[in-house]
Amino acid sequence: MITEAVAEREHYLNASYGIKSWLLTKDHKRIALLYLHTITFFFFLGGIFATLIRLELLTPKGTLVSADTYSKLFTLHGVIMIFFFLIPSIPATLGNFFLPMMIGAKDLAFPRINLLSWYLLVIGGCFAMYAMLAGGVDTGWTFYVPYSSNYSNTYVIATGLGIFIAGFSSILTGLNFIVTVHRMRAPGMTWFRLPLFVWSNYATALIQVLGTPVIAITLVLLICERTLHIGIFDPSRGGDPVLFQHLFWFYSHPAVYIMVLPALGVISELVSVFSKKPVFGYKVVAFSSVAIAVLGFLVWGHHMFVSGQSVYAGLVFSFLSYFVAIPSAIKVFNWTATLHGGSISYATPMLYAFGFIGLFTVGGLTGLFVACLGVDVHVHDTYFVVAHFHYIMVGGTIMAYLGGLHYWWPKMSGRMYPEGWAKLSALVIYLGFNLTFFPQFILGYLGMPRRYWNYPDEFQVLHVMSTAGASVLAVGYLMPLIYFMWSLRYGPIAGPNPWGATGLEWRTTSPPPAHNFEETPIVTTEAYDYAALAAMEETKVG
Amino acid sequence: MKEHVDSIQTYTLVFLSLLFLTAATTVVATIDLGAFNVVMALFIAVVKMLLVALFFMHLRHSTILTKVVVGGGMLWLAILLVLSLSDFVTRGWLPVPGK
Amino acid sequence: MDSHTETPELQEQFETPAQQKEISTLGMWIFLVTEIMFFGGLFLAYAIYRREFAGVFGLASNTLDVVIGAVNTAVLLCSSYTMVLAVRAAQIGSRKALIVFLILTILLGGVFLGVKAYEWNQKFEEHHVPGPTFHLEGTTQQGPAQLFFSLYFTMTGLHALHMVVGEGLMLFLLWSAYKGKYSPTYYTPVDVGGLYWHFVDIVWIFLFPLLYLIARHQH
Numbered sequence: 001m002i003t004e005a006v007a008e009r010e011h012y013l014n015a016s017y018g019i020k021s022w023l024l025t026k027d028h029k030r031i032a033l034l035y036l037h038t039i040t041f042f043f044f045l046g047g048i049f050a051t052l053i054r055l056e057l058l059t060p061k062g063t064l065v066s067a068d069t070y071s072k073l074f075t076l077h078g079v080i081m082i083f084f085f086l087i088p089s090i091p092a093t094l095g096n097f098f099l100p101m102m103i104g105a106k107d108l109a110f111p112r113i114n115l116l117s118w119y120l121l122v123i124g125g126c127f128a129m130y131a132m133l134a135g136g137v138d139t140g141w142t143f144y145v146p147y148s149s150n151y152s153n154t155y156v157i158a159t160g161l162g163i164f165i166a167g168f169s170s171i172l173t174g175l176n177f178i179v180t181v182h183r184m185r186a187p188g189m190t191w192f193r194l195p196l197f198v199w200s201n202y203a204t205a206l207i208q209v210l211g212t213p214v215i216a217i218t219l220v221l222l223i224c225e226r227t228l229h230i231g232i233f234d235p236s237r238g239g240d241p242v243l244f245q246h247l248f249w250f251y252s253h254p255a256v257y258i259m260v261l262p263a264l265g266v267i268s269e270l271v272s273v274f275s276k277k278p279v280f281g282y283k284v285v286a287f288s289s290v291a292i293a294v295l296g297f298l299v300w301g302h303h304m305f306v307s308g309q310s311v312y313a314g315l316v317f318s319f320l321s322y323f324v325a326i327p328s329a330i331k332v333f334n335w336t337a338t339l340h341g342g343s344i345s346y347a348t349p350m351l352y353a354f355g356f357i358g359l360f361t362v363g364g365l366t367g368l369f370v371a372c373l374g375v376d377v378h379v380h381d382t383y384f385v386v387a388h389f390h391y392i393m394v395g396g397t398i399m400a401y402l403g404g405l406h407y408w409w410p411k412m413s414g415r416m417y418p419e420g421w422a423k424l425s426a427l428v429i430y431l432g433f434n435l436t437f438f439p440q441f442i443l444g445y446l447g448m449p450r451r452y453w454n455y456p457d458e459f460q461v462l463h464v465m466s467t468a469g470a471s472v473l474a475v476g477y478l479m480p481l482i483y484f485m486w487s488l489r490y491g492p493i494a495g496p497n498p499w500g501a502t503g504l505e506w507r508t509t510s511p512p513p514a515h516n517f518e519e520t521p522i523v524t525t526e527a528y529d530y531a532a533l534a535a536m537e538e539t540k541v542g
Numbered sequence: 543m544k545e546h547v548d549s550i551q552t553y554t555l556v557f558l559s560l561l562f563l564t565a566a567t568t569v570v571a572t573i574d575l576g577a578f579n580v581v582m583a584l585f586i587a588v589v590k591m592l593l594v595a596l597f598f599m600h601l602r603h604s605t606i607l608t609k610v611v612v613g614g615g616m617l618w619l620a621i622l623l624v625l626s627l628s629d630f631v632t633r634g635w636l637p638v639p640g641k
Numbered sequence: 642m643d644s645h646t647e648t649p650e651l652q653e654q655f656e657t658p659a660q661q662k663e664i665s666t667l668g669m670w671i672f673l674v675t676e677i678m679f680f681g682g683l684f685l686a687y688a689i690y691r692r693e694f695a696g697v698f699g700l701a702s703n704t705l706d707v708v709i710g711a712v713n714t715a716v717l718l719c720s721s722y723t724m725v726l727a728v729r730a731a732q733i734g735s736r737k738a739l740i741v742f743l744i745l746t747i748l749l750g751g752v753f754l755g756v757k758a759y760e761w762n763q764k765f766e767e768h769h770v771p772g773p774t775f776h777l778e779g780t781t782q783q784g785p786a787q788l789f790f791s792l793y794f795t796m797t798g799l800h801a802l803h804m805v806v807g808e809g810l811m812l813f814l815l816w817s818a819y820k821g822k823y824s825p826t827y828y829t830p831v832d833v834g835g836l837y838w839h840f841v842d843i844v845w846i847f848l849f850p851l852l853y854l855i856a857r858h859q860h
Contacts (some may be wrong), residue, residue, distance in 0.1 A: 547732050547733060548729065550726065553726060554722075557722040560718045561715055561718060564711060564714050564715055567849075567854065568711045568854065571707075571850070571857040571858065572857050572858050573858055574858035575858075583850035583851070584847075584850070586850070587850055590843075591846055594721060594839050594842060594843050595843065597725075598721055598725045598839045599836055599839045599840075604666075604670075608666070608667060608670050611667070611674060612670065614674065615677040615678070616677070618677075618678060618681075619677050619684075622678070622685055623685055623688060626685055626689070627685075630689050630692070630693075631692075
């Protein structure tokens, strides 16, 4: 029984005070909170650009901004959301906070490098913000040459440098996670007793380490091309613009798995705890994370079907792209099997998990549409693709992120969020999301190109629906911002395990002590062993 | 700490081999072997790399995990090179105009 | 019995010095894998363009001095030799030998960089630096010829940058060794620094034949 009040007991938040204790911290939990602030800022900044885009698209002709400015809006939206929000999001916040706890470790393998990772994200973000404020960048987040290298008059280099630096943040986080999971598990914590959230972050870390360096060199080459005209992508010198696309997508396709794999891990946790059942087919789900990471590196050419790439390569990439859908589908089937016969609770995190499963499935199935070379020739660069990836990234990743945030909030803060408001905002987000993005599938299929600032009159109805949805979505996202902050002072105090979850992070106090565990845990039970948890609770009470 | 301390003789032997291979690759390059020149050059470079990695970087005494990490890196480089080159090498293979 | 009080270099999150060493070297190896992928992009560009412009690349490559290139390769291999002997000295606790070998490594690295600077200057004087003053005799394909030199400068430049960082690392190790910070129970930074140095050497092991030894048989 918990008799000590939160304020009296020492934990990671009150163990030391002052700005230096935060800016020079080595505690992975504090670093996770530093990241939480940073990515939340970038999320809302990216959201502002999304709002401006959707406002402009209310009318068929230009209204708010010029065509050039519109190009800057979608570029900045993409760059900020991808590199400064989605890529760090779950690993750097929830992963940083909970991965060491879940494996029974005191911290990550390299705590100072973890802090450096955060600083690199912030510094990279400063470069990107400078570019944004100085005049923006208009190349699209994909920076295709020769426009970005030879013709654009915007801040390509500053933005590129910002992404380059943020890339090292990602690499170092990945490196840290790999070493930690391999070498710092507590006694008895074998690989197949790990929570699936750990498996997902581990697989993500593999991608971060293997893929990110390639976009780093790509940006270096782009900057050299732009400043020194080295000719490497310049046809007049014998260079090939398609080489840029190969180098860019070699990272950027696996990058989408960096963005979604941790989310898949969160969902595995939520589905289990809120149906009070172990995840069905644990080993298969664990291996599917690694399979996604590996297969994700073999399919990048499906972004290049109409680029001038050889047809033979297109066929190979299209063929391989179907395979990467399989492990994702396996997860969805296994979650469904987990739910079957479970004792389902409809707490807010579970609502997000349900939302995720449906929306991720739609996103994944439409991914098969675009993997088909023949179909993609028609829908490439249309709103069909835009809808597809937003279903995954927003309907998928952001939902999982919010679900995880709600789930682990009591552990991180020692407070519960207000359940009523949380359920309401989950519903608002779900409805707003579908109203925003479902019409975009139709728009794309009818031929509406992406990155266009004006469009034929007959598309207006669908665009108005989409913008209406976006405004609902915006409200939905603002609500958690408000009530999470409210809960820090007024939320009910949370105990160590409000959800009745397994997992080592629930065995310590909320918030946890600075060094995570009073003594190193010794693990004797399998993952998601609710029976053992119940038995343990009984012996404690008795 | 139980650790392998390699002898100076071992290191010297490896070093001399590396020098020899450097000379060898330079000399072989002056002989016309056609397309095989590149193969020879890369082969010798790979042997030199293995000598440095296994002996100087102590890879032969390292854990299996370390060896898997290095192998993984080589494999991923191969994926980058082979799959990208598969585009450039196959351009014009299929009877589709412009492809 | 607390390992942390006996060995102050042991960081909080590790249980034993052996664990710290093993984990630190694993971390460095993973970092080197990221470097493989980083340089890999340049090797891809090189492979694509050499395949397409084999003749011009051969012509351009022949303007590089193969003797200087080979000797520089030998210099770098020497520095790897002195580096591994430095690690060995740390392993057996010979502080003096460690210092001597680190100094030799730094000097040899400096020679390599000096020779590189000389080579680059040669290229500048021969108008082989891509730009408005570029001209390579013997071919009408000036564009692809410039591509060769773009790749030459980018690849050797990136390599040289890594060498400079390596020199900085070595100087740090030298200073720490001088201060007596390393012993047979704790020489992890020397080990890890050595791994980095050898890796940069391996990159050059590939750069030399790929850049200097194209079509040398035509003489």
